[in-house]
Amino acid sequence: MADQLNVGMIGARFMGRTHSNAYTKVGQFFDLPLQPVMKWVCARDGDETQAFADRFGWSKSSDDWEEVVADKGIDLIDICTPGATHAPIAIAAAQAGKHVFCEKPLANSLDDARKMLAAVREAGVRHMVNFNYRRCPAVSLARQMIAAGEIGEVRQYRAVYLQDWLVDPSAPMSWRLEKEVAGSGAHGDLNAHLIDLARFLTGDEITRVVGDLKTFVTERPYPDGSGAGIGASGDSGKSGVGKVTVDDAAVFLARFAGGAIGTFEATRMATGRKNYNRFEISGSKGTLAWNFEEMNTLEYYSTAEPTNRQGFKTIMATEPDHPYAGAWWPPGHLLGYEHTFVHGVRDLIQAIAAGGDVAPDFRDGAQCVAVLEAVESSAESGGWQDVERVE
Ligand SMILES: NC(=O)c1ccc[n+]([C@@H]2O[C@H](COP(=O)([O-])OP(=O)(O)OC[C@H]3O[C@@H](n4cnc5c(N)ncnc54)[C@H](O)[C@@H]3O)[C@@H](O)[C@H]2O)c1
Structure with missing residues (x-):
């Protein structure tokens, strides 16, 4: 039995659905060194967030991303929210020692993107931007x-x-x-x-x-x-x-x-x-x-x-x-759209397990x-x- 990788995902609509599907499928189709465990989903969608958690198999729901980032049991923060929120969530996650998976574009400004890159490098965590079309x-x-x-x-x-x-x-x-x-x-x-x-x-x-x-x-x-x-x-x-x-x-x-x-x-x-x-x-x-x-x-x-x-x-x-x-x-x-997300999560999990790099990373995202x-x-x-x- 592979070790666990506990995931906290922020954002629970379009990309939240694709990423949830990817965490569910990835271990069924690929041999993984770590099994993702869907711990927290967080969104500002009112009652819909708990309904989303129930439907897609997340253990807990929240409307406060800081609560999720503060959870010491979480290994990976997955950001599926609008661009303006990427930098604060990613920087806090890195500072809390979490690996960070972030939707594209990495940030709304180059200044924010550089700060995010500095934060993940400083923390020594793995980081990846979800440019999923690479993985068709x-x-x-x-x-x-x-x-x-x-x-x-x-x-x-x-x-x-x-x-x-x-x-x-x-x-x-x-x-x-x-x-x-x-x-x-x-x-x-x-x-x-x-x-x-x-x-x-x-x-x-x-x-x-x-x-x-x-x-x-x-x-x-x-x-x-x-x-x-x-x-x-x-x-x-x-x-x-x-x-x-x-x-x-x-x-x-x-x-x-x-x-x-x-x-x-x-x-x-x-x-x-x-x-x-x-x-x-x-x-x-x-x-x-x-x-x-x-x-x-x-x-x-x-x-x-x-x-x-x-x-x-x-x-x-x-x-x-x-x-x-x-x-x-x-x-x-x-294959279809959803497979590209499964492939991305596969590559990210392998990099986390190996302590290696994965592309596209936050430098790619910032460029x-x-x-x-x-x-x-x-x-x-x-x-x-x-x-x-x-x-
Ligand atoms: N890779 C792709 O092909 C692709 C496709 C679409 C969108 N995206 C990117 O994904 C990100 C999200 O887009 P989407 O289409 O899923 O948006 P969406 O509107 O469908 O979902 C956004 C989610 O973020 C949540 N949210 C917003 N602010 C929040 C906050 N402060 N705290 C917690 N949750 C918050 C909302 O409640 C909602 O659940 C964007 O960066 C977008 O550019 C990527």
Whole structure:
């Protein structure tokens, strides 16, 4: 019987559900050196928090994250709350000697991200940011192929993350549309994923950016308390119309240290697109392309083929020797969104047991925030902006 890893999770809605599912499944499908034990769930959802605990199998519920962090029996604090709360919870958790797993983006400012990184380093605890798309088997495979030189030198990186849940002007206000809570809109929410994927896949850093941010709908009604939809997060207690203080769409050009150039677009205004997270990477010897909505497959073109046989081929990343895939089903039996969270928790638990590093860590998370901030500065100045390097 493996030793226990006692978990306290803060936040109990969208990400709270995905993380709860991951802790439940991970030990069933992967051999683990430590078994996660779902001790505390904490949220500000009134009676719903205890109902959530009962439904997902958490032993106790609380509405006070400080109570959870203070519990000496807890080993890992898992942060599934809006961006503005990440820094205080993560810093307190690290100072209490807990390992920290934090949702993306790491923080709403580079200053906060640096403080979080300093706190976990000072405490000597393990730390990880949940950029879960890295852990789609097809994306991990793409990383392996680029690192092995299979598309040669990376020249052009194209990324889009398209959603449409804000196209309707009556879509309700929520914390995701308030700058002081969310930090930014589509930019921090979706471009954060794209930036992390670009860093992961290329193994390179974005050094300079020029970008633009746009808010198309500047006022929205407060929700009716139903909590329905991605944007609605329960009853805010406010009524009438609220001011949207974040971007609906964010675009930028990027230069990479290794010489590649990139284009990035994140939007919640792409009518018809639901979770269209796509990259296409052109190299000197080939191309790789992927789209989350068909997450099990990777498109690959190689100039190593005879010219009369060249063309894009589709690799289904469900073979036992594809990353993570062998733990699940026979080839061709597809994986989904939830599996990416199970894979992340697996890797984090292994790192905690081994006392080793796990990626993406808080330095990766802070470097991503540095790129996000540089784009925001560029949008204000109208010119190219250097990206700060986080060491
Ligand atoms: N990795 C991904 O694909 C992904 C997807 C969506 C959201 N996220 C990130 O996850 C985080 C949470 O987003 P979500 O969609 O789950 O939000 P949500 O609105 O669905 O849930 C937020 C939860 O946090 C709780 N909360 C808020 N303030 C709190 C406080 N002070 N103390 C305790 N609990 C508090 C709320 O009660 C709620 O349970 C954000 O950082 C977001 O960017 C990541």
